Amino acid sequence: MKLTDLFFIFLKIGWLTLGGGYVMIPLFLEEIVKRRNYMDEEEFIKTLTLAQLFPGPIAFNLAVSVGYKLGKIKGAIISALAVVIPSFVSILVIAIFFLNFQKLKIVQGFFYGLRPAIASAMVLAVFEIFKKRKWNTLRFLSFLFLSLILIVFKINPIYIIIPSLIVIILWVYFKN
Amino acid sequence: MGILQELAKVFFKIGLFGFGGGYAIIALIRHLVVEETKWLTNLQFIDVVAISQVTPGPLALNAATFIGYKMGGILGSLVATFSSVLAPFILVYLASYFVHNIGKEKVDLYLSFLSPLTFALIMSGTYSILKDSISDPFSILLFFISLFLGYKAKWSLTRILLVSGIIGEILYLFFK
Numbered sequence: 001m002k003l004t005d006l007f008f009i010f011l012k013i014g015w016l017t018l019g020g021g022y023v024m025i026p027l028f029l030e031e032i033v034k035r036r037n038y039m040d041e042e043e044f045i046k047t048l049t050l051a052q053l054f055p056g057p058i059a060f061n062l063a064v065s066v067g068y069k070l071g072k073i074k075g076a077i078i079s080a081l082a083v084v085i086p087s088f089v090s091i092l093v094i095a096i097f098f099l100n101f102q103k104l105k106i107v108q109g110f111f112y113g114l115r116p117a118i119a120s121a122m123v124l125a126v127f128e129i130f131k132k133r134k135w136n137t138l139r140f141l142s143f144l145f146l147s148l149i150l151i152v153f154k155i156n157p158i159y160i161i162i163p164s165l166i167v168i169i170l171w172v173y174f175k176n
Numbered sequence: 177m178g179i180l181q182e183l184a185k186v187f188f189k190i191g192l193f194g195f196g197g198g199y200a201i202i203a204l205i206r207h208l209v210v211e212e213t214k215w216l217t218n219l220q221f222i223d224v225v226a227i228s229q230v231t232p233g234p235l236a237l238n239a240a241t242f243i244g245y246k247m248g249g250i251l252g253s254l255v256a257t258f259s260s261v262l263a264p265f266i267l268v269y270l271a272s273y274f275v276h277n278i279g280k281e282k283v284d285l286y287l288s289f290l291s292p293l294t295f296a297l298i299m300s301g302t303y304s305i306l307k308d309s310i311s312d313p314f315s316i317l318l319f320f321i322s323l324f325l326g327y328k329a330k331w332s333l334t335r336i337l338l339v340s341g342i343i344g345e346i347l348y349l350f351f352k
Contacts, residue, residue, distance in 0.1 A: 094231065
């Protein structure tokens with residue numbers, strides 16, 4: 001396998017991941033495991049697990065860990081670059097247009113209509129989460145507590161994220 | 177501090193603390209780019225979220241490229257985009273190098289403990305987007321139309337955005 005192949009595979013995946021998130025995992029599976037047999041499914045799952053542990057966009061993290069597996073440091077850098085390029089180029093073009101034309105009434109009107117739709121998508125996501133997840137008392141109370149602090153006191157989310165992570169990591173580490 | 181250094185600092189933080197992915201990262205980005213640095217207004221921020229939903233790549237990356245360009249031109253967008261993936265790259269790379277076998281149970285436990293935090297972040301992000309995007313009777317109407325199309329009619333977000341954008345456009349041009 002050549003590094004140029006890796007570059008074009010991740011460039012393609014980068015183009016196809018609209019909106020980002022977990023929807024692109026099947027794409028990785030298709031390209032890396034099924035079509036090209038670069039690694040088996042078990043190895044892919046291990047790589048995915050590792051990618052999920054860290055902050056950062058999951059598509060990006062997965063590209064870095066798969067790239068490393070297949071081509072060490074060069075593989076990781078090339079995959080990272082390839083998966084970012086489509087996002088970078090398309091947003092740059094949009095930013096140039098948007099910032100030039102945002103004062104136009106026709107642009108303002110369209111975005112005026114988009115904003116409530118984005119809000120509705122997020123409200124739906126919140127519903128989904130409440131339905132799908134298994135809650136227990138501790139989990140629900142910590143969720144409620146963290147939400148209240150974030151919403152009422154408007155503190156920097158970093159000050160919630162750091163202590164939560166410390167507690168979570170220690171807990172997982174010392175459990176059994 | 178020059179704008180390039182400022183962009184590098186803020187987007188490095190977003191990369192380092194961007195846990196949970198998807199909507200969970202909205203609260204963090206919003207706090208840093210709207211509340212703290214005032215690089216975007218409340219409404220511009222929602223516009224960037226909307227753009228991000230229909231373009232390749234995750235929100236953190238899209239926001240970095242967009243805001244980087246707005247504040248520092250092409251160079252700014254390169255610096256911000258690079259900074260936003262620097263921490264995830266280093267962390268995933270080091271983990272790929274050092275960790276060879278990762279306990280599936282511990283990872284599942286970690287992810288399940290992480291979920292109250294990511295839900296709280298989603299909740300807080302949803303609250304601010306909802307508050308900012310709904311400002312008059314028309315936007316309330318658009319919110320419920322989009323909610324209906326997403327929940328009952330199961331439309332994809334891209335289609336909902338298009339319809340809501342067009343209705344918004346008509347309302348805006350005729351009544352605002």
